[in-house]
Amino acid sequence: MAGLVCRLPAGALADHFDRRRVMILADVVRAVALGSIAIAAAFGVLSVWQVVVTALVDKSFGEPFRPASTAALRRVVRPEEMPAAVSRLEARSYAAGAAGPPLGGLLFGLATLAPFAADAVSYVYSLVSTFFVRTSMAVAPSPAPERIVTRLAGGLRWIWSERLIRDILVSAAGINAVFGAPGLAVIVDTRDHGATSTEIGVMLGIAGAAGFVGATLATRLAKSAHPSLVVLGIFWVTAALIPLIAIDANPCILGAATLLAPAANTILISRVIVVTPDSLQGRVDAAGNFMTGALRPLAPLATGLLLTAIGGPGTLIAIAVAMGAIALAVTVSSRMRSIPPVAQSPPPAELRPSPTAPD
Numbered sequence: 001m002a003g004l005v006c007r008l009p010a011g012a013l014a015d016h017f018d019r020r021r022v023m024i025l026a027d028v029v030r031a032v033a034l035g036s037i038a039i040a041a042a043f044g045v046l047s048v049w050q051v052v053v054t055a056l057v058d059k060s061f062g063e064p065f066r067p068a069s070t071a072a073l074r075r076v077v078r079p080e081e082m083p084a085a086v087s088r089l090e091a092r093s094y095a096a097g098a099a100g101p102p103l104g105g106l107l108f109g110l111a112t113l114a115p116f117a118a119d120a121v122s123y124v125y126s127l128v129s130t131f132f133v134r135t136s137m138a139v140a141p142s143p144a145p146e147r148i149v150t151r152l153a154g155g156l157r158w159i160w161s162e163r164l165i166r167d168i169l170v171s172a173a174g175i176n177a178v179f180g181a182p183g184l185a186v187i188v189d190t191r192d193h194g195a196t197s198t199e200i201g202v203m204l205g206i207a208g209a210a211g212f213v214g215a216t217l218a219t220r221l222a223k224s225a226h227p228s229l230v231v232l233g234i235f236w237v238t239a240a241l242i243p244l245i246a247i248d249a250n251p252c253i254l255g256a257a258t259l260l261a262p263a264a265n266t267i268l269i270s271r272v273i274v275v276t277p278d279s280l281q282g283r284v285d286a287a288g289n290f291m292t293g294a295l296r297p298l299a300p301l302a303t304g305l306l307l308t309a310i311g312g313p314g315t316l317i318a319i320a321v322a323m324g325a326i327a328l329a330v331t332v333s334s335r336m337r338s339i340p341p342v343a344q345s346p347p348p349a350e351l352r353p354s355p356t357a358p359d
Contacts, residue, residue, distance in 0.1 A: 006063040010066070011155055014064055022065070026064050027065070030058050030120075066289070067282035067285040072137055085270075086269050088215075090262040094212040158276070167333050175238075176292050177296060178323050178326060211258040214259040222270075235330055273285075
């Protein structure tokens with residue numbers, strides 16, 4: 001919730017200040033916050049309140065980092081190379097998601113302070129890497145002063161004026177709201193059928209590995225297949241596979257449902273970055289994430305209510321029906337059926353700042 005509240009202001013910050021400085025400041029604050037946990041644990045004075053406050057600080061300062069880093073990506077990557085760059089970020093995200101929990105558990109087993117210290121070190125590594133990026137991340141000053149509300153809403157206004165971008169993000173909001181639901185339903189359903197915690201963990205691990213494989217193949221798929229085919233495919237394939245999971249909770253089926261998602265994300269995110277004006281990059285990224293993430297917290301709640309009312313198989317069928325309805329709505333949209341390749345979407349005509357040495 002803290003991230004959602006901070007999201008739009010974070011985008012405005014990323015479009016107002018030098019983006020490299022925003023990223024470095026965010027990393028410094030988060031490194032200090034996580035480092036304080038490690039120090040407190042080392043001296044035996046760690047409290048629950050310190051953990052809670054640190055979590056809030058970590059999440060809140062992570063919000064301006066993302067739009068600033070997305071805007072920075074636009075400065076250092078050519079449009080035709082954007083899908084490759086985004087797919088690598090997708091692969092990194094899936095790899096971190098798969099390796100993070102077991103690695104955190106291993107470090108925690110070694111020492112209470114170890115995972116927090118490692119997290120702090122990762123932020124230090126990030127800020128040092130950002131510091132040595134030589135491309136200028138300075139933001140051109142606004143030609144006229146804007147009221148705070150106007151500036152905060154700038155990304156949402158631009159998204160709503162661009163019909164294809166609006167359709168992309170609205171459909172992404174729908175799939176995010178539904179896509180997070182099958183995991184919980186699968187866990188409950190497979191446990192009801194006698195699966196052990198280890199078997200469930202292996203199954204979810206296979207699904208995560210499939211996402212990583214999909215991310216590594218995303219660039220090739222984005223080049224060889226029509227963007228609309230990939231994007232529509234993730235909706236319809238997921239809608240078709242979820243009922244099969246209700247019949248047989250096979251990890252391969254769950255993995256297949258996640259295989260296309262990174263490619264669809266690569267295509268959609270790349271296009272948004274390429275066509276967004278530099279002066280709006282931070283706010284559009286933040287607004288897009290606000291739109292696509294606003295409904296996500298409802299998925300576990302709705303899934304829990306459905307599991308209580310109709311059980312695991314019935315819940316998976318209901319999720320499949322919801323996904324099918326979204327897939328149908330997306331397919332009906334002529335704009336979603338004709339998404340042009342990123343290479344055919346030149347960025348707005350803007351002067352690109354010359355590379356300069358770090359401050």
